[in-house]
Amino acid sequence: MSVPYDPYRMPPRQPQAPRPAGTNGLAIASLVLGILWLCWIGSIVAIVTGFIALGQIRRTGQSGRGLAIAGIVLGVLGVLTGIVTGIVIALAGNELQKTESASIVLQGTGTGGAEQASVAYTTGSVDKIDAAVVPLPWEHRVTRELSGLDVVTVNVTNVGAAGTVTCRITVDGTVVATESASGGQAAATCTYNRIAN
Template sequence: MSIPPPPGPHQPQGPYQPPQSGLPQYPQYQQAPYGQQQPPPYPSPYQPWGQGYGPYPAQAPVNGLAIASLVLGLLCCLPGVGLVLGVVALVQIRRRSERGTAMAVTGSVFSAIGLGLLVLMLATGGAADFWQGVKEGASGRSSLSLSTGDCFDTADHALDDDLVGDVTPVACDDGHDGEVFATYRLGGSGYPGDDAVGDSAGDRCYGLEDTYVLDVWAVPDDVAVYYFTPTRDSWADGDRDVVCVFGSSTRGGRLTDSYRQGPEAYSADQLAYLKAAHVLNAALDTAPDSEYIEDDLSGNKAWAARMATALGKQTAMLRAHRWGADAKQPVASLVDDLDKARAEWTKAAQAPDVDTFFTHYDKAYKLIDPHRTVTVRDALGLTAVPPAYEDGSGGEGDGSGSGGGGSGVEV
């Protein structure tokens, strides 16, 4: 009897045939003779993929002129250059199959807008105004930078133009166009309007004269009060300052000296009188803006009450001072008139109607006419000629306002 061979690894019959598809193929194993153990299958190893993934294809470069056009267009620094670069970039992108079309188009559009705005500014003079503002900001010589006590010249030696911008600081003892005697800030968040700003400046600047010049009667009649006020545009930039200025009432005229006066320039009697007069002048400057009493009776009555209070304070100051022999009697007569005026202002403040108010108002005003102070001023050695006011009325109270007319100037 023959003995079968020992079991061993199954060998494929015939040469190996590669698989017909990408899936791994396992060979069929043969049936073992009866009674023998079935040998385990041994699959052939996996075959490698016939086609692997290669690297991504290289992208086209971004056109450099397109980038430059976008930067210049967004910055608006050289709009003409940005527009030219954008057009050239589009031509190069099409010819070279480069990227950057969107950047070139965006840069060209913004450059075109910037170029159009530049042409418009040149045509309307806006570019000149802008450059003027830049120069003023760089030099710090704008009218907005003026402070109390500064003397200055303007570009055309005129203060009555609608707009004063560039100024040149000069010494006050030399010839100059203007001298700043006061500044103050307007309140509120919204621009109040040209008329409201001008009215405020007119009232406040005249009332602030005697904070710089103790005796405003000493200011010559050919010296006028001007004021620089914010415009709607400068208000949006944070400008709130009103600048009160002395200048010649004649266009092109020049001031030759400073009008600032300190207490050291006066005697004790003169200083006592001027301080008392300032109390009344300050109350006069709080008069309502209404043109007619009937337009604001309650406001006028409140003002009359302030006048009565100021007169009480003024007479108390005049009585408290020890006057020299020459001034004692004239001051006493003036105090009597002021007492009578105070009584009339008090009655006006309590008036039930317009007619009653006006009756007492008229009497009170006559009792504080500045001509009634001429005798006292002459006795004290002060200027005894009342200023020539703009309306020819001779003024209100003693020492309120200076000679010449006022003018508002926007900055």
């Protein structure tokens, strides 16, 4: 027997393929690697796994599309950050190694009874000279090549019971550092670096 035709009757439902449960694992991996960065490697892998996850999600209908996109975005940001950091480091390295000739004058003076001082100084990364006790005023002149790594310092320590000692560094005619200290055994320290000053 056949069933009579009924125009209001719904056709039977066709069985559908089951939707995979859960969130796509590669989408989660993309997000985690995008967050961790791992010195560019994580960022690159985050981008790759994010795009693979998007393809799988489109085919299977799994959830995790937002995680995959977030992983891709974080991965791209990580790669761009790494590139910019590399450029900055390369430029800074060149600047640190570049040398320039400089005329350096180191001075130590005393007032108010400070007539002698212990003076220690450097004129770059190579030499360190301790000039035990010297009469004030004291001065040392030198011309040398300075790189961005070289530090010029002078320390003037009062050996008397009273008075004020002052240190000064002049480079190419410009005073770049000066400091004073008062009292017995007081120390004034001046420092200069071509990059920092």
